[in-house]
Amino acid sequence: MVLAFLRDVFGPEKLKTNNELKKIELKGEFISSIDINVSISSQHVEVNLSDLHGYEKHVLESFINDPHTPSGKAVHCDRTNCRAIVIHAADKLSTDAQHYLLWLMEKYQGCNKIFFFCSDASKLQIIRHLCKIVKLLPASDSEIVEVLEFIAKQECIDLPHDLAKRIAENSKHNLRQAIRSFEASWKSNYSFKENQDILTGWEEDIAKIAKNIVEEQSPKQLYIIRGKLKNLIEHDVSPDFIFSTLKEELKKHLDAQCQAKLDALYQDFNNRDSGLILKAA
Template identity: 55%
Template sequence: MQGEAVSSIFVNLMVSARHIEVNLSELKGYEKHIIVELIKEKSRESDNAFQCNEENCKVIILYEADKLSTDTLTYIKWALERFNWCNKVIFCCSDISKLQPLKSLCTLVQLLEPSNEEIISVLEFIAKQEGIQLPHQLAVQIANSSKNNLRQAIRSFEATWNFNPSLEEDQDIKTGWEDKIAKLAKNIIEEQSPKQ
């Protein structure tokens, strides 16, 4: 990394023969350099092959891409246009509007939230796999309280079962730690005192 404050940086990557995963929140301001180096490296690997095919194609998956600056995105766009390669880059983000500089190069794939019916079927599947008797009405209540967040629904199911393993249709749904933290933060904001 010539001309930068550091000569090298350690990066945690998930790597297989077909892909590389990078969490951009761990790159500490060097996102632009690391991503472009990955693109260049994979481009050089592709140049050694005669043609782009399934054997030499790789995927770079970038998590939290909406946290990249416009300058960084413009630089990445330049690198993608400059290096002719068959590899793919997947930008995972919550807010697609932040990736405006890449719009001309990207295909948007939007993943919709799961429906309550899908969440209920996942909860019932987990219950069956774990040998837990989950009343259907309780599964419906957990799905409704999860606000279409499958991870939250699974945590609520687990917390509710840990609180009372003999699940009943009308029992209180435990939400795990997120709601408790939100309530604690709300109390602190409402009353900013040493007691709180």
């Protein structure tokens, strides 16, 4: 949504985005610098707080401070000298980082505009009074169908209306997930049929996790796998889908005896989960 707004303001030519590795100097820290992943264009920069490793203050200050802005002088801001800073997962900002940002924003006189992209604005109480809050309602199924059919028309893909409706319903009002499912299902089996299976687009990621599990069992690998599973959950992928798909992918790398043991473990896990639900009810 933020990028759609910025494209409308600056034009699509100005928002041609590249992914880069940016070096940030860390003054007064134990390490002298860190490299972070950013998405950047001539008019904006995007960063995810999850990638900043606790150095939010240094990174955000480097983006906010404009070296071309004369200190203590009023600046006329327009589209030519205004740059957008998009902070994803902003509700993860620590209290200390928010106080520091508040100080920066109150004294800042440049033309950069900051967009805090978050799911819970109440966690940004310290800087909230300086911001204009825009609440985004989830897309309806009909709106998602309209977008899917528009994409299909642009790509010359014959998308049955009923299949588009099923993809929309399965996405649970998540437009990005609907588009991902549409693309994955199209790559898997085209031409489309009304009753064909709908993929989520995460099947390949889970298959790689299964392969990694079989290839190496170590504390380091466990840490990496946990991070990948956490990423799936953060993208609203159903835990039931994750583990059922992971089970099937693991079985592809195991012999018959191990497959039977895995099925038994999975069944036992499901029975325990159902028992907890019944007890809670």
